[in-house]
Amino acid sequence: MDRKKKKQLANKSAANVELQRRALKDRFLDRVKKVVLQIGNEALLEKFPAIYFEKLYECRYTVLKAKAAPGSDIPRNRVIQFNKLLQQLMDGIEVIFPNGNKIPISWYLSEGMTLADCISGIETYDDPKLEEIKASFAFCSHDGKFHHHLQETLIDLVTDTCTLLSDYNDHIYRADLSMTSYFAKLSSQNDIIIYTFKPKKEMIETKKGTRSAIRLGWPSSEFEWKYFNVKPSLLGFKTQGLDIPLEIYIGTHTLERLQKRINITPGLMHQILLLTFLEPRIPHRWDGDKTYVDFMVSDQKVGYLVVKLHGSKMMIHTFLFLTNNDTLEGEKLGRLLNIVKEDKKYLEIDSLPAFNSYHIDKNEELSKLFKDAGCGSLLKLGHLEEFTANQIADKDPESILHYLADAPYFSKEVSINDRDLSI
Structure with missing residues (x-):
């Protein structure tokens, strides 16, 4: 390329940069004025000195963005994914001013905060x-209720972003907002610092051999990995002497089974898994040498975590979906329909995403069947489709009825006890 063409390209590039800079400035000034109008009115806007907004642009806060913590091994594409997901979660969220007016939270985090913080530092010199x-703008004070609510909203958004990207089989994320301008007034940086934690896999001795497992834990607010222990009595285990909280693990194979049968975003599922064992009362059913712990999603039972005690450690050995054999509900469903495990697998009613794909809650006959079997909670989880890791095409519920046409339940050959709603 000759010198003339290089110069032309350089000039064109510089012109594009200038156009982008001008567009960003125009957008900033437009939004700032709209913020003023939403907080006050035209009369308030007219009280600002003509040059004020121009100068405001020069000291604006930088865009809120995430970056990997120093020394971490978080890949660049994961940081990009974090930022995109955070922006998606912000879409549609608004901040509400004391007068009831609203603006998008993204506006307030940039233009609004720049304006509010700069105004708070103005010396009025008795100028009316x-x-x-x-x-x-006094309500925007960092010590006020409005700002505290903004901080809580940001913490929730960033925490949700971390959770949605987390996975016990990969990494768990936690982010630090403390150095952003929303927590450190007039901070020259506006970076969310992302920390990553990789759960450690251990080998646990069981009665059936050594099993690979992960001890349940989660990053603490001090950005350190925190393990959680559980009193065995909360799960129905009888112990000699003191009821000391014990370490609890989940088998890596069980994590895979949980993912296959529930199939929602791993981070959400794994956090629910941990929280299940942090409740002061843990619903369970004791059965000899093991206990069946209720696994709830959106306050609805989807199945059971089967836990066994091995010396001073407890381990989650498997997950049973509510319709599976070896659950009271699954066994009752089998009796009502005279079907076995293979039938359930063929009908694809042995996992949550496949079950949801039938939209059984909209079919009166099938709804009654699953309620009678004790599986009615599954009918209330259709909204989880948006969190399904791998989407499944809708299925025709009539295909189930056709397959089960000769089943005892539909031919009225079921005993009164089996039709009883109790399990």
Whole structure:
């Protein structure tokens, strides 16, 4: 390429950069004025000195963005994914001013906060206009209720982003907002620092041999990995002497089974898994040498975590979906329909995403069947489709009825006891 063409390309590139810079500035100024109008009115806007907004642009807060913690091994594409997901979660969220007016939270985090923090530092010198401006934005104080609510919203958004990207089989994420301008006023940085933790896999001795497992834990607010222990009595285990909280593990194979049968975003599922064992009362059913712990999603039972005690450790050995054999509900469903495990697998009613794909809650006959079997909770989980890791095409519920046409339940050959709603 000759020198003339290089110069032309350089000039064109510089012109594009200038156009982008101008567009960003125009957007900033437009939004700032809209923020003023939403907080006050045209009269308030007119009280600002003509040059104020121009100068405001020069000291604006940088865009809120995430970056990997120093020394971490978080790949660049994961950081990009974090930022995109955070923006998606922000879409549709608004901040509400004391007068009831609203603006998108993304506006307030940039233009709104820049404006509010700069106004808070204004010296009014008894100027009535400046005093009115400052009074109008007083509710934005970092010590006020409005700002505290903003901080809580941000923490929730960032925590949700971390959870949605987490996976016990990969990494668990936690992020630090403390150095952003929303927590450190007038901070020159606006970076969310992402930390990553890789759960350690251990080998646990069981009665049936050595099993690979992960001890249940989660990153603490101090950005350290924190393990959690559980009193065996909460799960129905009888212990000699003191009821000391014990370490609890989940087999790596069980994690795979949980993912296959529930199939929602791993981070959500794994956090629910941990929280299940942190409740002061853990619903369970004791059965000889093991206990069946209720696994709830959106306050609805989807199955059981089967836990056994091995010396001073407890281990989750498997997960049973509610319709599976070896659950009371699954066994009752089998009796009502005179079907076995292979039938359930053929009908694809042995996992949550496949079950949801039938939209059984909209079919009166099938709804009654699953309620009678004790599986009615599954009918209330259709909304989880949006969190399904791998989407499944809708199925025709009539195909189930056709397959089960000769089943005792539909031919009225079921005993009164089996039709009883109790398990």
